[in-house]
Amino acid sequence: MSDNKIPYKIYLEENEMPKAWYNMRSDMKNKPAPLLNPGTGKPLTAEELSPIFCEELVKQELDETTPFIEIPEEIRNFYKMYRPSPLVRAYCLEEKLKTPAKIYYKFEGNNTSGSHKLNSAIAQAYYAKKQGLKGVTTETGAGQWGTALSMACSYFDLDCKVYMVKVSYEQKPFRREVMRTYGATVTPSPSMLTNVGRKINEQFPGTDGSLGCAISEAVEAATTQEGYRYVLGSVLNQVLLHQSVIGLETKAALDKVGVKADMIIGCAGGGSNLGGLISPFVGEMLRGENQYEIIAVEPASCPSFTRGSFVYDFCDTGRVCPLAKMYTLGSNFMPAPNHAGGLRYHGMSTILSQLYDDGYLKATSVKQTDVFAAAEQFARVEGILPAPESSHAIKVAIDEALKCKETGEAKNIVFGLTGTGYFDLVAYQKYNDGVMDDYIPTDDDIAKSLAKCPKI
Numbered sequence: 193m194s195d196n197k198i199p200y201k202i203y204l205e206e207n208e209m210p211k212a213w214y215n216m217r218s219d220m221k222n223k224p225a226p227l228l229n230p231g232t233g234k235p236l237t238a239e240e241l242s243p244i245f246c247e248e249l250v251k252q253e254l255d256e257t258t259p260f261i262e263i264p265e266e267i268r269n270f271y272k273m274y275r276p277s278p279l280v281r282a283y284c285l286e287e288k289l290k291t292p293a294k295i296y297y298k299f300e301g302n303n304t305s306g307s308h309k310l311n312s313a314i315a316q317a318y319y320a321k322k323q324g325l326k327g328v329t330t331e332t333g334a335g336q337w338g339t340a341l342s343m344a345c346s347y348f349d350l351d352c353k354v355y356m357v358k359v360s361y362e363q364k365p366f367r368r369e370v371m372r373t374y375g376a377t378v379t380p381s382p383s384m385l386t387n388v389g390r391k392i393n394e395q396f397p398g399t400d401g402s403l404g405c406a407i408s409e410a411v412e413a414a415t416t417q418e419g420y421r422y423v424l425g426s427v428l429n430q431v432l433l434h435q436s437v438i439g440l441e442t443k444a445a446l447d448k449v450g451v452k453a454d455m456i457i458g459c460a461g462g463g464s465n466l467g468g469l470i471s472p473f474v475g476e477m478l479r480g481e482n483q484y485e486i487i488a489v490e491p492a493s494c495p496s497f498t499r500g501s502f503v504y505d506f507c508d509t510g511r512v513c514p515l516a517k518m519y520t521l522g523s524n525f526m527p528a529p530n531h532a533g534g535l536r537y538h539g540m541s542t543i544l545s546q547l548y549d550d551g552y553l554k555a556t557s558v559k560q561t562d563v564f565a566a567a568e569q570f571a572r573v574e575g576i577l578p579a580p581e582s583s584h585a586i587k588v589a590i591d592e593a594l595k596c597k598e599t600g601e602a603k604n605i606v607f608g609l610t611g612t613g614y615f616d617l618v619a620y621q622k623y624n625d626g627v628m629d630d631y632i633p634t635d636d637d638i639a640k641s642l643a644k645c646p647k648i
Contacts, residue, residue: 200283202296202445204276210440211268212260213433214471216543219478222550223256224429224542225517228504233648236514244411245430246421248319252430261433263315270314270347274303275437279445280609284573286593293596294451295589297609298442298469299576304370307579307611308465309340309425312434316423317344326419327351331381331406333461333536334360334581335367336611337425342376352376353420355383355409357536358401367615381406388412388510396526403462403537404523408510426462427507427516427541435468442606443472453484455592457607459584460488460497460555463541469608470553477552487592488548488555489584491563492632494527496520496540497548497555499638504648505539515646518545521633522641528631535581538641558587559630564623566590567613580619582610 217223226235241250252261263271282295300308320328327350332338338354345352354376361368361380371378379385381401382392388408392399399405407424414422424431446453456473458466466488476482490497496519506523507513520539521527527536540548547553563580566587571577578586585607596603613620622628 198281198449198451201278201280202449203278204441204444204448206272206276208444209268209271209276210263210437212262214260214436214440214475215255215258215433216467216471216474216478217256217429218259219475220546221478222546224546225504228515228648230506230511230515230646243415244422246316246319246323246325248322249316249430252433253428264318267315267318271311271437274310276441277302279442282574285570288573289590289593289597291593291597292600292602293593294602294604295593296446296604296606298438298606299609300438301576301609301612305336305340305343306615307336307340308435308438308468309337310343311437311468312425312431312464313337313340313344314347315434317341317348317350320350320421320423321348325350325421327353328421328423329353329355329410329414330423330425331355331357331403331410332360332425333357333403334579335364335371335615336579338371338376338378339367339374341423341425342371342374345376346374353410353413354378355381355406355413357381357403357406358399363618364615381409383409385409386412388512392510399526402509402526404507404509407508408512411508411512412510426464427537427539429543431464432467432471432541432543435464436471438465438468438608439471439473442469446606451604453606454603455485455487455605457487457489457585457589457592457605459535459581459608459610460490460540460544461535461581462537462539463544465581465608465610467541467544474547474552486553487588488544488553489588490555490557491535491584492557492559492630494521494536494538495557496538498557500540501642501645502545502549503645505645507539515648516542518542519548520642520645521638522645524644525638525641528633535584556588558584559632561623561628561630563587564620564628576609577613578609579611579613580616582608583613585609
């Protein structure tokens, strides 16, 4: 299809939607290192994980060989309410930038949660219901995951207990109220309701919290209540598996109009959005079928890829979770209270960490004020107010398009627009009022935190 005939929005038909999730690990020669039992130092077994996660999700978490895992019909039917999501050609942004680059974005904000998180939330709630559980517990940063999970639990009549990072709980009251509207109980973390929450508050008086703190509380809440399991919105293998629908749809839409991506860009916090977006493209790279330039974009305030170490570390601040080999800033690292709450995690997916270490991905970090400048530039020409997390990818996509302007290259740039920013107006207000700052941790801050990682 000629360039001027590519529509603004490229849609798939319902019958073109993925019927199976793609498991990147099946094509990885260097598999992600296994999760370890912090007590024994040995790889965790299904029996050890089953008191924490749903049985079917444990199987998905440990499966390294099955390329495609069928999406149950009930989940596919739910997906049809908001999927397939559009792949949008950013003609207006291209014109504004005067770039020869062709810019595409996969928009995941077409649901009440306002983000991609519902793709995995509905799957995890489905498996919990199928197992006969009473409910689930979880953490949330900016609130997209908590919102998505509350929606999914409401659909399946499950109880939902959300531990929300304290700074986000205070900054994003409307996101909190959406969760409560869908029936969830929302608690600011660290709280005084759990043993680990009380311990963290004692260790870090007045802390704004972190995803690592909230994870610790959610895991304790799940493992101390009969009929509950813990679910997570990012980082885990099972989550990247469910989010592969993003990349599978993106690849199918590009193929439909005869376009090959040159560069794929995604924001990186724990890895769910980035991993889902790049999954089929990485699969082609792993199989030697194609080459792509893939860029992970993280906040300069929490730069696990670009300034962290690839070591075994606890997945949570309270050190009650398994050990994972990942790029990490140390489980004790307390990120600044930036407004991209979904990216304020000290570590990174083990899958993405291994791919990054093997050279399949590049990574860069960007400052908060630069991110919001890019977000407003995008909003003014493309008509969508983007989430702060997504805006990290927007910032680098714009930078790369401007490089093409200098070189004359007409690259096909694809980025993930993970969701909308309409619940993030406090952040936009601070940027517009000129009171937003750019906190960047010192080398000493990071070194002190990494020094406390377990010696494995």
